[in-house]
Amino acid sequence: MMKSELIEILAREQNHLAYKDVELAVRCILEQMSSALASGERIEIRGFGSFSLHFRPPRVGRNPKTGESVALSGKHVPHFKPGKELRDRVNQAYQDELARIGQNTDDEDNEDVQASRAAASVS
Amino acid sequence: MALTKADMAEHLFEVLGLNKREAKDVVEMFFEEIRVALEEGEQVKLSGFGNFDLREKKQRPGRNPKTGEEIPITARRVVTFRPGQKLKSRVEAYVGPER
Numbered sequence: 001m002m003k004s005e006l007i008e009i010l011a012r013e014q015n016h017l018a019y020k021d022v023e024l025a026v027r028c029i030l031e032q033m034s035s036a037l038a039s040g041e042r043i044e045i046r047g048f049g050s051f052s053l054h055f056r057p058p059r060v061g062r063n064p065k066t067g068e069s070v071a072l073s074g075k076h077v078p079h080f081k082p083g084k085e086l087r088d089r090v091n092q093a094y095q096d097e098l099a100r101i102g103q104n105t106d107d108e109d110n111e112d113v114q115a116s117r118a119a120a121s122v123s
Numbered sequence: 124m125a126l127t128k129a130d131m132a133e134h135l136f137e138v139l140g141l142n143k144r145e146a147k148d149v150v151e152m153f154f155e156e157i158r159v160a161l162e163e164g165e166q167v168k169l170s171g172f173g174n175f176d177l178r179e180k181k182q183r184p185g186r187n188p189k190t191g192e193e194i195p196i197t198a199r200r201v202v203t204f205r206p207g208q209k210l211k212s213r214v215e216a217y218v219g220p221e222r
Contacts, residue, residue: 001160001167009156010149017145025135025149030172032134033126038213040220042125048154050125051204053214075215078173080204086158087201090177093162094200 003030037078047085054079128154161202173206 003026011022033051036043043051053076061072082090128150135146157175160167167175178201185196206214 001157001165003169006153006156006160006167006169010152013152014145014149017141017149021139021141022149024139025141025146026153028135028138029131029150029153030169032131034172034210034213036126037210038217040217044125044127045154046128048158049202053217055219076217076219078204078206078210078214080173080175080202082202086161089158089162090202091199093164094179097164098198 040076045083047083049081049083049086051078051080053077164200169207171207171209173204173210176203176205177201178203 007019007023007026010026011017011019014022017025033043037051037053040053042053056075056077058074059072061070062068063070128147131150132143132146135141135149136143139146141149157167161175161177164177166177169175180196180199180201182198183196184193186193
């Protein structure tokens, strides 16, 4: 899903809002999140996750072309930790998917299927 | 102080003039629709911000940290976030807390 599709879905569900307003709202939310992180502020969304900064200490890197070493200063990188609800929903959907695939492949061994076939052949 | 959904709704109210109810709903749905897409196994790409990707992890041995008992960590799907170039360079410039 891309930003434009997210805007379309939200506009459809909030049909009392103008498309333009939904588009601006999404941009506004993302800009506020980016600028919070850029000023070192954490973001905490219950059930979704939290964003914070991780510090990467200074290190000596190498110019891959010349092999020359270059001193790289320390920097911060954005980090996301998924919240419990997001983790659980994503994983539950995956487990359901796995169970569906599993069921299709071992239908022949499935006791319920065999039992119902036996019942059908008796009657 | 961390940025929360309430702060975002307040900002939409102030900047875009949405009423408080609408602002709260839009923020709530913004995160809910991202969760729905990820739940459906779909990657979410927010240009300028970053991508939420999905990774499948195989089963691996684990341990109960309290009892030391070995229990396998079952195969699962997890969400990862890859910040976009624009966000990375904005954040890189942050020098750290003032001391």
